[in-house]
Amino acid sequence: MQKLNSSDEITSLEHDLNELKKSNRLVDDYNNTSTVLQTRLERLIRERELRKSLKSHHEDVHTNGAMDGSNKDDLTSKIDSLTSEEELVDGVKACKIVSSECEYRPFKQRLLVVANRLPVSAVRKGEASWQLDVSAGGLVSALLGVTEFETRWIGWAGVNVPDEIGQKSLTESLAEKRCVPVFLDEDLVNLYYNGYCNNILWPLFHYLGLPQEDWLATICSFESQFEAYKKANQMFADVVNEHYQEGDIVWCHDYHLMFLPKCLKEANPNMKVGWFLHTPFPSSEIHRTMPSRSELLTAVLAADLVGFHTYDYARHFMSACTRILGLEGTPEGVEDQGRLIRVAAFPIGIDSDRFTRAIQLPQVKNHIKEFQERFAGRKVMLGVDRLDMIKGIPQKLLAFEKFLEDNPNWRDKVVLLQIAVPTRTDVPEYQKLTCQVHEIVGRINGKFGTLTTVPIHHLDRSLDFHALCALYAITDVALITSLRDGMNLVSYEFVACQASKKGVLILSEFAGAAQSLGAGALLVNPWNVTEVASSISYALNMPSDEREKRHNHNYMHVTTHTSQEWAETFVRFVELNDTVVEAELRTTQIPPLLQTERAIDRYHSSTNRLLILGFNATITEPVNAPDRRIDQFKEMELHLHPELKEPLKKLCDDPRTTVVVVSGSHQSVLDENFEDFNVWLAAEHGVFLRTANKKWIQNLTDNINLDWIESVKDVFEYFTERTPRSYYELRETSIVWNYKYADIEFGRLQAKDMLQHLWTGPISNASVEVVQGGRSVEVRANGVTKGVCVSGLLGQIIHEKDMKSPIDYVLCVGHFLQKDEDIFTFFEPELPALTPTSSFGSPGLSSNYSEEMAKFDDQSIITSEIDSGCTNNESMQTHASNNGSSVLDLRGDNYFSCAVGRKRSNARYLLSSAADVVALLKNLAD
Numbered sequence: 021m022q023k024l025n026s027s028d029e030i031t032s033l034e035h036d037l038n039e040l041k042k043s044n045r046l047v048d049d050y051n052n053t054s055t056v057l058q059t060r061l062e063r064l065i066r067e068r069e070l071r072k073s074l075k076s077h078h079e080d081v082h083t084n085g086a087m088d089g090s091n092k093d094d095l096t097s098k099i100d101s102l103t104s105e106e107e108l109v110d111g112v113k114a115c116k117i118v119s120s121e122c123e124y125r126p127f128k129q130r131l132l133v134v135a136n137r138l139p140v141s142a143v144r145k146g147e148a149s150w151q152l153d154v155s156a157g158g159l160v161s162a163l164l165g166v167t168e169f170e171t172r173w174i175g176w177a178g179v180n181v182p183d184e185i186g187q188k189s190l191t192e193s194l195a196e197k198r199c200v201p202v203f204l205d206e207d208l209v210n211l212y213y214n215g216y217c218n219n220i221l222w223p224l225f226h227y228l229g230l231p232q233e234d235w236l237a238t239i240c241s242f243e244s245q246f247e248a249y250k251k252a253n254q255m256f257a258d259v260v261n262e263h264y265q266e267g268d269i270v271w272c273h274d275y276h277l278m279f280l281p282k283c284l285k286e287a288n289p290n291m292k293v294g295w296f297l298h299t300p301f302p303s304s305e306i307h308r309t310m311p312s313r314s315e316l317l318t319a320v321l322a323a324d325l326v327g328f329h330t331y332d333y334a335r336h337f338m339s340a341c342t343r344i345l346g347l348e349g350t351p352e353g354v355e356d357q358g359r360l361i362r363v364a365a366f367p368i369g370i371d372s373d374r375f376t377r378a379i380q381l382p383q384v385k386n387h388i389k390e391f392q393e394r395f396a397g398r399k400v401m402l403g404v405d406r407l408d409m410i411k412g413i414p415q416k417l418l419a420f421e422k423f424l425e426d427n428p429n430w431r432d433k434v435v436l437l438q439i440a441v442p443t444r445t446d447v448p449e450y451q452k453l454t455c456q457v458h459e460i461v462g463r464i465n466g467k468f469g470t471l472t473t474v475p476i477h478h479l480d481r482s483l484d485f486h487a488l489c490a491l492y493a494i495t496d497v498a499l500i501t502s503l504r505d506g507m508n509l510v511s512y513e514f515v516a517c518q519a520s521k522k523g524v525l526i527l528s529e530f531a532g533a534a535q536s537l538g539a540g541a542l543l544v545n546p547w548n549v550t551e552v553a554s555s556i557s558y559a560l561n562m563p564s565d566e567r568e569k570r571h572n573h574n575y576m577h578v579t580t581h582t583s584q585e586w587a588e589t590f591v592r593f594v595e596l597n598d599t600v601v602e603a604e605l606r607t608t609q610i611p612p613l614l615q616t617e618r619a620i621d622r623y624h625s626s627t628n629r630l631l632i633l634g635f636n637a638t639i640t641e642p643v644n645a646p647d648r649r650i651d652q653f654k655e656m657e658l659h660l661h662p663e664l665k666e667p668l669k670k671l672c673d674d675p676r677t678t679v680v681v682v683s684g685s686h687q688s689v690l691d692e693n694f695e696d697f698n699v700w701l702a703a704e705h706g707v708f709l710r711t712a713n714k715k716w717i718q719n720l721t722d723n724i725n726l727d728w729i730e731s732v733k734d735v736f737e738y739f740t741e742r743t744p745r746s747y748y749e750l751r752e753t754s755i756v757w758n759y760k761y762a763d764i765e766f767g768r769l770q771a772k773d774m775l776q777h778l779w780t781g782p783i784s785n786a787s788v789e790v791v792q793g794g795r796s797v798e799v800r801a802n803g804v805t806k807g808v809c810v811s812g813l814l815g816q817i818i819h820e821k822d823m824k825s826p827i828d829y830v831l832c833v834g835h836f837l838q839k840d841e842d843i844f845t846f847f848e849p850e851l852p853a854l855t856p857t858s859s860f861g862s863p864g865l866s867s868n869y870s871e872e873m874a875k876f877d878d879q880s881i882i883t884s885e886i887d888s889g890c891t892n893n894e895s896m897q898t899h900a901s902n903n904g905s906s907v908l909d910l911r912g913d914n915y916f917s918c919a920v921g922r923k924r925s926n927a928r929y930l931l932s933s934a935a936d937v938v939a940l941l942k943n944l945a946d
């Protein structure tokens with residue numbers, strides 16, 4: 021990599037990086053050559069390189085005197101001394117000093133962190149005086165470690181402040197900590213925070229179901245709590261809008277604020293918004309039980325990026341979007357009407373340096389000494405949890421009891437220290453838990469205690485940072501038995517403080533941390549007390565070399581996957597900006613909606629018109645009513661939309677208009693629907709044509725090899741039997757398996773399986789193509805597409821109608837598969853190919869359009885070269901034919917290609933649904 025020397029170069033590098041974030045263009049090799057970076061990966065790799073260069077140059081500047089020496093020492097010591105939580109909250113300020121005192125000041129991205137809880141909670145000391153204490157919990161700990169950005173926090177200060185003097189003075193106090201309060205009154209907090217957040221969402225997201233004893237009351241008050249939740253989210257949004265500056269990134273946190281992305285985007289669609297969930301996202305089967313399941317998902321999907329701790333949670337979320345909202349899940353995220361919302365896993369970490377440094381501090385060393393003396397001769401086991409149902413404290417105590425029962429020799433040689441930090445104390449379930457835990461601790465201590473010692477030391481309070489670090493450092497076995505836990509940072513903190521002791525971590529397999537620390541920890545199922553008890557025994561007796569290996573593994577992870585990395589990844593370089601850029605890129609490929617007046621106007625002023633209409637989902641009766649449930653069975657047969665019967669007849673009977681219906685369906689389906697219509701029909705993608713005199717002829721090649729069809733049918737039958745509500749349709753030259761009424765995810769899996777099977781078996785040597793639709797798999801004879809059909813079709817029409825004047829109006833409308841979009845390319849051959857995501861050629865078999873066109877050239881009497889770049893007034897050059905006369909006289913403004921119900925298309929325009937097609941055709945007929 022090129023080494024940079026001057027600050028001019030670095031400025032140019034920063035400029036590149038900013039440019040990269042703004043667009044997908046990048047100044048290449050630092051010499052101003054502009055390149056369009058095509059793929060997301062290319063951009064990411066390039067961006068990473070730039071960042072590395074920038075970082076190493078900043079280090080050079082820092083070491084080689086760009087900053088004056090005394091100043092540097094002073095600042096370094098300021099940063100090094102940041103160990104207490106209070107200082108850490110202020111640390112944002114210290115970092116700002118560093119950058120402002122450097123000769124070269126790096127660009128700092130402004131970041132608005134919006135979380136229910138501010139990093140400090142306020143306690144009122146007088147009318148206008150406040151004490152600010154650092155809030156407890158993993159979210160706060162992790163975000164305090166993030167110093168890379170110019171951060172402002174927006175959130176609730178954990179206190180009711182009804183009066184103006186109080187609100188003004190608290191706002192001022194918090195401003196010093198770069199915090200902005202959202203004032204929620206007591207009633208709202210009760211319904212929104214204690215109610216909807218902590219009594220409904222929290223237990224559900226952690227698989228605990230709704231609170232059992234007062235479930236009737238919960239269900240009854242659900243509506244009012246949900247209303248309060250939305251109201252509170254809007255209040256957060258109002259404060260964000262007040263403080264937002266253009267270019268800021270807004271990072272919304274957690275289950276409290278699922279409506280926030282929606283509220284923010286409604287006010288400002290250009291705002292860059294990310295949303296991150298700190299809890300698990302449960303299986304879609306759990307989320308389905310929520311009365312507000314769809315609204316919550318839709319609101320979150322307003323964000324540009326949606327993040328989770330683990331891939332499992334992301335997978336569950338995508339599955340909920342697919343099953344509940346019916347949206348497409350892609351490997352990158354969720355696609356909603358042509359918009360891509362990226363969904364990914366970003367496992368959080370801790371500021372590990374803060375812990376490793378703390379262990380060296382005299383205050384911590386004093387605590388360590390004190391604890392070592394206090395527990396001399398006994399092994400120390402430690403639990404640190406908020407007193408929350410999800411942390412599995414009762415289960416942990418029962419397992420410890422079982423261990424003591426099974427291992428009498430350990431009874432006076434081990435102590436369990438359980439720090440249970442009180443939390444959400446206004447919620448009844450939490451109050452009940454406190455009593456339950458006290459009862460169990462009392463019972464076990466009564467059973468196994470002596471006059472001088474007890475096996476469990478239980479504390480209902482939090483510890484200060486130094487005492488906590490000391491406890492982590494002297495512990496032999498940490499016992500974390502969460503029933504579910506988004507991540508669990510206590511496990512990370514324990515590992516960070518264990519450099520010398522190398523103690524054992526027993527960790528619940530249901531904590532997100534199990535995915536990252538699983539190799540070094542002893543994983544347990546917290547519900548299985550016998551298993552936990554024997555793991556305790558194993559941990560206490562573990563030989564030192566095994567302990568060391570396990571610890572080293574975890575230590576490496578904890579010290580490299582830090583909270584800084586996490587936030588940086590989420591916010592700045594990788595996902596959020598990239599998502600915005602990419603979403604913009606994708607939007608540019610989405611054609612505009614058709615202005616129907618213009619299409620109608622041009623139709624009426626033309627004299628020889630051609631209407632090419634797709635059939636399914638274009639002019640058929642709708643099966644997708646808006647309130648359709650995803651699993652509802654519907655009629656499979658296709659019927660012409662009843663409202664179209666009359667207008668279509670009128671259009672077909674107009675001598676100045678030729679109407680063609682192009683479909684994949686069998687001839688019989690089309691015959692049934694268009695028996696009385698004076699219409700041209702193309703069945704099986706144009707293999708068969710029904711001409712104006714209602715005779716079917718074979719349009720494409722005569723000698724289509726169909727040897728493969730029986731064996732493919734067997735495969736389709738097999739999958740139909742095994743995929744409830746799927747079906748297949750056998751045609752003469754193709755066969756389609758459709759799973760649009762089946763469970764979407766299962767259908768997709770089955771389709772994947774089917775494709776693999778087809779390629780390796782029945783069609784491996786056949787001259788066929790496999791075309792994958794949104795919810796279907798089709799095998800058809802090679803080279804059969806709607807585009808190919810059109811050339812032959814036009815020849816027939818001109819011949820039969822004995823057309824003397826050229827066609828001067830073309831409307832080509834359809835819900836076509838990507839493969840069949842060559843019907844648009846027929847009229848505009850220079851159109852770019854769409855990314856081939858849904859069309860697969862059989863290996864070794866060409867599906868090249870021009871080759872196919874060449875094959876059919878003999879039959880067609882028309883070839884067209886239409887300038888795709890022409891403007892409305894420019895003439896589209898259309899030549900034809902073997903007799904030299906022109907058959908198409910198309911200009912930009914009398915050619916209308918429309919994709920129906922799709923977003924990414926080669927068509928010039930979009931129509932949202934078949935209903936729009938119906939309206940358009942009615943208008944033409946009038």
Ligand SMILES: O=P(O)(O)OC[C@H]1O[C@H](O[C@H]2O[C@H](CO)[C@@H](O)[C@H](O)[C@H]2O)[C@H](O)[C@@H](O)[C@@H]1O
Nearest residue numbers: 137157158159274298299368505506507508509
């Ligand atoms: O603010 P509270 O209601 O008092 O609750 C404290 C926090 O609890 C939850 O923490 C989660 O975030 C951690 C960091 O990502 C994660 O390690 C842990 O597994 C989660 O439980 C909650 O999500 C936060 O919003 C609360 O502030």
Ligand SMILES: O=c1ccn([C@@H]2O[C@H](COP(=O)(O)OP(=O)(O)O)[C@@H](O)[C@H]2O)c(=O)[nH]1
Nearest residue numbers: 156157158159161406441482483508509510
């Ligand atoms: O007395 C205490 C005990 C714990 N914690 C902190 O609370 C956080 C707990 O985070 P975790 O992710 O384990 O669980 P959460 O409470 O967020 O569900 C950790 O950073 C602990 O250092 C604390 O500040 N004081």
